[in-house]
Amino acid sequence: MNHDSVYDGLLGGDSSQWAFGTDFEDPLAGVDTTVPAGVDGGELAAYCLMLGDDTLVLSQRLAEWCSRAPELEEDIALANMALDLLGQARLLLARAAAADPAVVPVLPAGSPVPAEDALAFFREAGQFRNVRLAEVVNGDFAHVVVRLLLFSIARLAVLQRLSGSGDAVLAAVAAKGVKELTYHRDWAGRWFLTLAQGTEESRKRLVSALEQLWPLRDELVTAHPVELSLAAAGVGVDPAGVRDETDAVLDQVLAVAEVDRPQRAPLAGIGGRTGRDGMHTEALSRMLAEMQVVARAHPSGRW
Amino acid sequence: MVSLRERAAAVAGTVRDPEMPMLTLADLGVLRDTEVDGEVVVVSITPTYSGCPAMATMRDDLVHRLTDAGFPRVEVRVVLSPAWSSDWITEHGRAELRAAGLSAPGPAKKGPVGLTLSPTRRALTCPRCGSARTEVISEFGATACKALYRCVDCFEPFDHVKEI
Ligand SMILES: [Zn+2]
Numbered sequence: 001m002n003h004d005s006v007y008d009g010l011l012g013g014d015s016s017q018w019a020f021g022t023d024f025e026d027p028l029a030g031v032d033t034t035v036p037a038g039v040d041g042g043e044l045a046a047y048c049l050m051l052g053d054d055t056l057v058l059s060q061r062l063a064e065w066c067s068r069a070p071e072l073e074e075d076i077a078l079a080n081m082a083l084d085l086l087g088q089a090r091l092l093l094a095r096a097a098a099a100d101p102a103v104v105p106v107l108p109a110g111s112p113v114p115a116e117d118a119l120a121f122f123r124e125a126g127q128f129r130n131v132r133l134a135e136v137v138n139g140d141f142a143h144v145v146v147r148l149l150l151f152s153i154a155r156l157a158v159l160q161r162l163s164g165s166g167d168a169v170l171a172a173v174a175a176k177g178v179k180e181l182t183y184h185r186d187w188a189g190r191w192f193l194t195l196a197q198g199t200e201e202s203r204k205r206l207v208s209a210l211e212q213l214w215p216l217r218d219e220l221v222t223a224h225p226v227e228l229s230l231a232a233a234g235v236g237v238d239p240a241g242v243r244d245e246t247d248a249v250l251d252q253v254l255a256v257a258e259v260d261r262p263q264r265a266p267l268a269g270i271g272g273r274t275g276r277d278g279m280h281t282e283a284l285s286r287m288l289a290e291m292q293v294v295a296r297a298h299p300s301g302r303w
Numbered sequence: 304m305v306s307l308r309e310r311a312a313a314v315a316g317t318v319r320d321p322e323m324p325m326l327t328l329a330d331l332g333v334l335r336d337t338e339v340d341g342e343v344v345v346v347s348i349t350p351t352y353s354g355c356p357a358m359a360t361m362r363d364d365l366v367h368r369l370t371d372a373g374f375p376r377v378e379v380r381v382v383l384s385p386a387w388s389s390d391w392i393t394e395h396g397r398a399e400l401r402a403a404g405l406s407a408p409g410p411a412k413k414g415p416v417g418l419t420l421s422p423t424r425r426a427l428t429c430p431r432c433g434s435a436r437t438e439v440i441s442e443f444g445a446t447a448c449k450a451l452y453r454c455v456d457c458f459e460p461f462d463h464v465k466e467i
Pocket of ligand 1: 433434454455
């Protein structure tokens with residue numbers, strides 16, 4: 001055995017034990033991705049990007065917590081939730097690419113980068129369709145608890161309805177996501193209570209995070225024309241339709257925590273345009289610059 | 304006479320989960336189907352969690368194991384629906400989990416999901432000493448599919464495979 005490299009001993013001359021780099025893995029391999037009759041492929045792709053960009057961007061923000069959480073257990077919890085959301089994003093972006101290949105950025109001929117990676121790493125901020133709640137810069141631990149609570153309450157309500165989608169891929173991704181988001185929402189709700197009922201300092205920080213993020217909440221339950229169109233076709237969900245339900249769940253948490261519902265108005269769009277239209281805060285382009293830099297430097301790279 | 308399909312299914316059935324190697328993919332309930340179409344073996348698998356990083360390894364292991372067993376062409380398909388449930392872990396798989404010091408999942412919840420603001424209650428026994436007095440440390444353990452527990456009597460921490 002050559003002791004100059006630790007990897008030589010691991011390899012043992014049989015590269016077949018290595019899972020990666022042997023072949024590209026299509027997350028939708030063998031799945032029927034035919035666009036349902038009567039549905040526009042471009043609209044379906046746009047819708048998948050909205051939901052997928054939410055989870056991709058939020059996943060990246062959660063991943064930034066890695067090694068920074070107050071306790072090892074919570075570090076692992078945040079990483080696990082980031083992974084769930086990233087997995088959902090991967091399927092949704094792959095579904096977007098299959099519904100309308102024209103949405104996928106064009107890479108150099110022969111590039112091995114799969115469509116969902118091209119969408120994640122080679123679009124500009126203005127092409128992302130996520131809500132702005134997902135992108136704002138991380139704050140303290142109370143901030144991530146509140147962000148996850150607001151997001152998971154609304155997303156869980158949407159996914160429960162989406163699991164009956166006329167698009168079999170969306171229905172399957174949603175049914176899976178319901179199980180995952182249930183754990184995320186419980187985690188965020190329990191920490192919300194713990195911080196609210198903890199020390200004066202933890203409560204102060206929690207209330208402050210809630211006040212700060214509250215104006216971004218409305219976008220989660222406001223419909224974009226694409227969402228309305230697909231909801232009418234039985235493929236998407238009108239997020240405005242889950243507003244009452246998300247209010248009720250949130251009020252349940254606020255009541256136990258004895259925290260008042262903030263009175264701050266929703267963050268206005270620019271000329272009526274918000275995250276769903278590609279109008280973002282400065283935070284997104286900074287986040288993407290870091291997230292995308294390596295992939296963009298090597299558009300034909302093999303990992 | 305063992306059919307080609309039965310032989311392929313038997314080979315696929317020996318492939319183990321990369322993160323919980325005490326379980327075969329069949330015991331875990333991830334291996335959904337093995338078919339032979341001409342000279343192609345088509346294996347269908349369902350991910351445990353959307354972001355399960357072990358999926359690529361499972362696919363590669365299936366391809367390598369079947370290729371080594373003399374099946375020249377292997378295709379691994381992803382089946383997303385119905386979503387994987389911990390209920391699909393076989394009785395044999397549950398016994399293997401316990402033998403390896405892990406706690407097996409109880410029945411998965413069905414129907415509408417309510418918010419649970421108090422810690423999830425599970426009737427567990429410590430896989431080491433058998434005590435029923437256990438406490439949850441975190442709902443998110445070493446992998447997405449596990450929660451972390453501690454035994455109140457022998458103080459040993461252990462992994463519990465979550466109900467989903
Ligand atoms: Zn014990």
